[in-house]
Amino acid sequence: xxxxxxxxxxxxxxxxxxxxxxxxxxxxxxxxxxxxxxxxxxxxxxxxxxxxxxxxxxxxxxxxxxxxxxxxxxxxxxxxxxxxxxxxxxxxxxxxxxxxxxxxxxxxxxxxxxxxxxxxxxxxxxxxxxxxxxxxxxxxxxxxxxxxxxxxxxxxxxxxxxxxxxxxxxxxxxxxxx
Amino acid sequence: xxxxxxxxxxxxxxxxxxxxxxxxxxxxxxxxxxxxxxxxxxxxxxxxxxxxxxxxxxxxxxxxxxxxxxxxxxxxxxxxxxxxxxxxxxxxxxxxxxxxxxxxxxxxxxxxxxxxxxxxxxxxxxxxxxxxxxxxxxxxxxxxxxxxxxxxxxxxxxxxxxxxxxxxxxxxxxxxxxxxxxxxxxxxxxxxxxxxxxxxxxxxxxxxxxxxxxxxxxxxxxxxxxxxxxxxxxxxxxxxxxxxxxxxxxxxxxxxxxxxxxxxxxxxxxxxxxxxxxxxxxxxxxxxxxxxxxxxxxxxxxxxxxxxxxxxxxxxxxxxxxxxxxxxxxxxxxxxxxxxxxxxxxxxxxxxxxxxxxxxxxxxxxxxxxxxxxxxxxxxxxxxxxxxxxxxxxxxxxxxxxxxxxxxxxxxxxxxxxxxxxxxxxxxxxxxxxxxxxxxxxxxxxxxxxxxxxxxxxxxxxxxxxxxxxxxxxxxxxxxxxxxxxxxxxxxxxxxxxxxxxxxxxxxxxxxxxxxxxxxxxxxxxxxxxxxxxxxxxxxxxxxxxxxxxxxxxxxxxxxxxxxxxxxxxxxxxxxxxxxxxxxxxxxxxxxxxxxxxxxxxxxxxxxxxxxxxxxxxxxxxxxxxxxxxxxxxxxxxxxxxxxxxxxxxxxxxxxxxxxxxxxxxxxxxxxxxxxxxxxxxxxxxxxxxxxxxxxxxxxxxxxxxxxxxxxxxxxxxxxxxxxxxxxxxxxxxxxxxxxxxxxxxxxxxxxxxxxxxxxxxxxxxxxxxxxxxxxxxxxxxxxxxxxxxxxxx
Numbered sequence: 001x002x003x004x005x006x007x008x009x010x011x012x013x014x015x016x017x018x019x020x021x022x023x024x025x026x027x028x029x030x031x032x033x034x035x036x037x038x039x040x041x042x043x044x045x046x047x048x049x050x051x052x053x054x055x056x057x058x059x060x061x062x063x064x065x066x067x068x069x070x071x072x073x074x075x076x077x078x079x080x081x082x083x084x085x086x087x088x089x090x091x092x093x094x095x096x097x098x099x100x101x102x103x104x105x106x107x108x109x110x111x112x113x114x115x116x117x118x119x120x121x122x123x124x125x126x127x128x129x130x131x132x133x134x135x136x137x138x139x140x141x142x143x144x145x146x147x148x149x150x151x152x153x154x155x156x157x158x159x160x161x162x163x164x165x166x167x168x169x170x171x172x173x174x175x176x177x178x
Numbered sequence: 179x180x181x182x183x184x185x186x187x188x189x190x191x192x193x194x195x196x197x198x199x200x201x202x203x204x205x206x207x208x209x210x211x212x213x214x215x216x217x218x219x220x221x222x223x224x225x226x227x228x229x230x231x232x233x234x235x236x237x238x239x240x241x242x243x244x245x246x247x248x249x250x251x252x253x254x255x256x257x258x259x260x261x262x263x264x265x266x267x268x269x270x271x272x273x274x275x276x277x278x279x280x281x282x283x284x285x286x287x288x289x290x291x292x293x294x295x296x297x298x299x300x301x302x303x304x305x306x307x308x309x310x311x312x313x314x315x316x317x318x319x320x321x322x323x324x325x326x327x328x329x330x331x332x333x334x335x336x337x338x339x340x341x342x343x344x345x346x347x348x349x350x351x352x353x354x355x356x357x358x359x360x361x362x363x364x365x366x367x368x369x370x371x372x373x374x375x376x377x378x379x380x381x382x383x384x385x386x387x388x389x390x391x392x393x394x395x396x397x398x399x400x401x402x403x404x405x406x407x408x409x410x411x412x413x414x415x416x417x418x419x420x421x422x423x424x425x426x427x428x429x430x431x432x433x434x435x436x437x438x439x440x441x442x443x444x445x446x447x448x449x450x451x452x453x454x455x456x457x458x459x460x461x462x463x464x465x466x467x468x469x470x471x472x473x474x475x476x477x478x479x480x481x482x483x484x485x486x487x488x489x490x491x492x493x494x495x496x497x498x499x500x501x502x503x504x505x506x507x508x509x510x511x512x513x514x515x516x517x518x519x520x521x522x523x524x525x526x527x528x529x530x531x532x533x534x535x536x537x538x539x540x541x542x543x544x545x546x547x548x549x550x551x552x553x554x555x556x557x558x559x560x561x562x563x564x565x566x567x568x569x570x571x572x573x574x575x576x577x578x579x580x581x582x583x584x585x586x587x588x589x590x591x592x593x594x595x596x597x598x599x600x601x602x603x604x605x606x607x608x609x610x611x612x613x614x615x616x617x618x619x620x621x622x623x624x625x626x627x628x629x630x631x632x633x634x635x636x637x638x639x640x641x642x643x644x645x646x647x648x649x650x651x652x653x654x655x656x657x658x659x660x661x662x663x664x665x666x667x668x669x670x671x672x673x674x675x676x677x678x679x680x681x682x683x684x685x686x687x688x689x690x691x692x693x694x695x696x697x698x699x700x701x702x703x704x705x706x707x708x709x710x711x712x713x714x715x716x717x718x719x720x721x722x723x724x725x726x727x728x729x730x731x732x733x734x735x736x737x738x739x740x741x742x743x744x745x746x747x748x749x750x751x752x753x754x755x756x757x758x759x760x761x762x763x764x765x766x767x768x769x770x771x772x773x774x775x776x777x778x779x780x781x782x783x784x785x786x787x788x789x790x791x792x793x794x795x796x797x798x799x800x801x802x803x804x805x806x807x808x809x810x811x812x813x814x815x816x817x818x819x820x821x822x823x824x825x826x827x828x829x830x831x832x833x834x835x836x837x838x839x840x841x842x843x844x845x846x847x848x849x850x851x852x853x854x855x856x857x858x859x860x861x862x863x864x865x866x867x868x869x870x871x872x873x874x875x876x877x878x879x880x881x882x883x884x885x886x887x888x889x890x891x892x893x894x895x896x897x898x899x900x901x902x903x904x905x906x907x908x909x910x911x912x913x914x915x916x917x918x919x920x921x922x923x924x925x926x927x928x929x930x931x932x933x934x935x936x937x938x939x940x941x942x943x944x945x946x947x948x949x950x951x952x953x954x955x956x957x958x959x960x961x962x963x964x965x966x967x968x969x970x971x972x
Binding site for chain 1: 234236237238239240241242243251253255256257266267584585587588589591593628691820821823824826828830832834835858861862863864865867868871872875898901902903904906907908
């Protein structure tokens with residue numbers, strides 16, 4: 001159970017028209033994200049194309065890797081990560097392909113299924129559809145840690161679009177608690 | 179002496195009617211009929227299931243509810259079933275089938291309009307003559323319908339088949355029909371194949387009747403972009419996809435000797451087709467330029483036809499005092515039908531403002547009315563062109579209204595930070611942060627709907643970047659139509675063997691994830707590497723706007739032949755049929771595979787041998803959905819930009835499932851496991867870097883020769899290193915022999931194969947001894963169809 005203090009009030013969606021009838025993501029604070037990762041049996045961080053534009057996100061992803069979270073790099077995000085010494089599990093496949101793979105219980109690239117998947121650095125509308133697929137057709141716990149509130153994730157940061165620095169600080173806080 | 183005998187006189191036959199139906203002429207025996215002429219809704223199901231077994235459908239719901247019937251709305255979340263029994267996955271498969279049916283019916287109805295009109299105007303005996311170098315005139319119609327059309331009249335037979343199939347597929351989407359996603363996907367493919375036939379009918383009809391360019395590589399270059407028109411002339415703007423209605427404008431002005439007194443420019447594919455008719459016409463741009471052009475007061479009259487036209491066109495035009503002439507019965511726009519009015523009566527009603535617009539589905543009258551209205555309106559509002567605001571003060575006042583509430587940001591398809599641009603301009607007067615938004619802005623106008631202060635946000639953005647927008651003009655090579663048989667003869671073998679590393683077909687709309695120039699950057703990467711690049715529709719006109727440092731567009735830098743390192747603009751949306759047609763012609767002209775009613779064999783050939791990949795960087799319309807799905811059924815993978823995810827369905831294989839990747843080798847008679855090439859049929863990418871790498875990898879085919887595989891792998895590896903920072907994850911699965919390896923990297927790669935993948939290498943000879951999934955055999959002859967295997971194994 002997540003306490004009231006650990007949640008944000010209902011957040012504004014990245015797109016006001018992305019409306020569903022089913023459960024929307026719980027907007028959580030960094031501590032909850034850290035706890036979910038710590039409790040996970042086989043977590044993974046998937047990175048997207050925003051890392052090509054935002055070096056701070058690269059730095060954050062590197063820190064996750066250093067904390068033992070494997071990375072699947074998509075959208076070309078592998079390039080700045082490899083330059084920083086990261087060895088991603090995958091770098092060739094798109095998030096679209098990786099999501100198709102995640103929906104298959106036989107997909108065990110490091111010997112086990114991924115139970116907790118974090119998403120960082122994606123175009124919000126592109127990520128949203130993948131979160132929707134994972135929500136409806138898998139049991140994976142999805143956590144969106146981008147600056148947008150993602151209604152289709154199981155857990156998401158709140159809407160941080162107005163305050164980039166707060167977003168970075170929240171990411172750092174997750175890392176500090178791992 | 180002649181005697182009149184008793185009998186029946188004509189007079190007594192007055193109540194007998196005699197009908198002479200179609201005179202059945204025996205068709206010339208041009209080729210033996212194949213197994214599936216005019217295939218019914220399930221006749222190609224087996225082929226579809228072969229594809230779908232490998233390329234599993236993937237669904238990304240946009241909504242998790244269904245409200246199509248009165249028992250709903252139903253909550254289908256987590257794959258629950260609704261009142262009718264349908265679950266979420268199947269509901270999405272059905273929705274995609276509906277979308278493809280819409281796309282298919284758009285092209286096919288367009289074809290029907292054209293064919294019926296042209297037969298009325300020119301007669302049904304107009305020969306199908308696409309020029310001396312095109313003997314395989316209608317590869318799709320031959321392959322699917324099983325006929326060889328010789329005249330305009332013959333095209334009706336193909337249309338009748340397509341129309342029947344569209345209705346049958348649409349029927350299957352009714353409550354209580356299919357319950358398997360695979361059957362819905364098969365029907366999506368069926369209706370999308372009909373779409374390709376409809377497109378071919380439409381384009382052949384207009385090429386032969388209007389004398390468009392016939393497979394000519396060096397067509398004229400026409401001005402393209404926002405800043406193309408001379409403000410001292412009346413401007414006639416045509417918008418839509420069916421040139422039939424606006425073509426007579428050219429005829430009228432030519433006949434009256436006044437063609438040079440007017441500017442005629444188009445938006446969307448009608449623009450392409452106007453330039454194919456007369457290269458004096460110009461191209462403003464795609465759908466995202468509709469608001470830009472109208473709000474800038476450029477048209478003195480707008481002539482609309484059908485498809486991809488803003489649904490608020492009349493409202494937009496009337497706010498600017500621009501009369502609208504709607505012409506297509508598909509988009510009447512609530513306007514009065516003035517077909518029976520005299521020309522001068524219509525002109526007077528529009529110029530005086532008594533009517534904001536008219537519905538005039540009579541092309542000849544449109545030809546006369548449009549110039550007369552344009553001239554009168556031009557004289558009325560001489561100074562309004564290229565102005566988004568009357569003054570800088572007005573612009574400033576508009577910006578001052580913004581409270582940074584961010585409603586626009588969370589409505590914008592790209593979440594553009596309009597609030598930051600407005601705040602910065604308010605504080606400093608500097609418009610630069612608003613100006614940069616223009617490069618990515620789709621000018622959809624949703625932001626204005628969300629704005630509580632009713633700020634004209636689109637105008638603010640356009641005005642802020644005015645100079646760059648105005649000069650973002652270049653030249654588009656006029657659509658050439660089909661690919662010549664002689665060109666296919668030249669490139670067929672190098673494509674099938676792999677020496678030409680691939681054909682990249684950039685097709686589709688403008689819903690790009692980033693700046694328009696990215697499409698040019700992506701395609702130039704392949705042009706420099708001597709792939710064949712083919713384009714059409716909105717992508718083709720965007721390419722015509724982007725110039726390099728020397729002021730040249732890709733059309734001016736690379737030739738228009740269907741050959742390595744060249745860029746071919748086939749024309750409008752319906753000209754996409756020539757891209758599919760080129761793939762089919764390779765199977766026919768190079769490999770001598772019979773086309774007639776032989777779809778599955780041809781698609782199987784293309785899937786295994788022809789390294790062509792469709793690319794839609796900005797997919798938007800339903801037509802783009804059916805075009806892509808039609809290519810997929812033909813064995814051509816398609817890469818879409820990130821907005822393409824919203825089509826909800828993709829076809830993505832799982833390369834690690836080795837049992838899924840097999841073929842029959844006709845030469846050895848064995849079922850053989852193969853490398854997963856291509857491993858997806860429809861996949862969305864997020865960035866241009868990712869697009870480039872995916873396009874290169876999806877060009878690999880099982881049939882590549884060692885030389886071809888070596889070339890394809892060289893590009894794939896180089897591009898992966900350049901954009902992904904390292905070797906691709908899967909490069910080794912494409913290696914059958916050391917000869918497949920890029921020459922310059924052979925030793926390095928052999929070492930990696932040995933150390934990281936456990937392959938055995940004989941270092942003395944630098945030879946792979948053990949490791950690959952299969953060995954290379956020059957006679958390898960792959961198929962996944964049992965019937966094809968049996969036919970050629972005999």
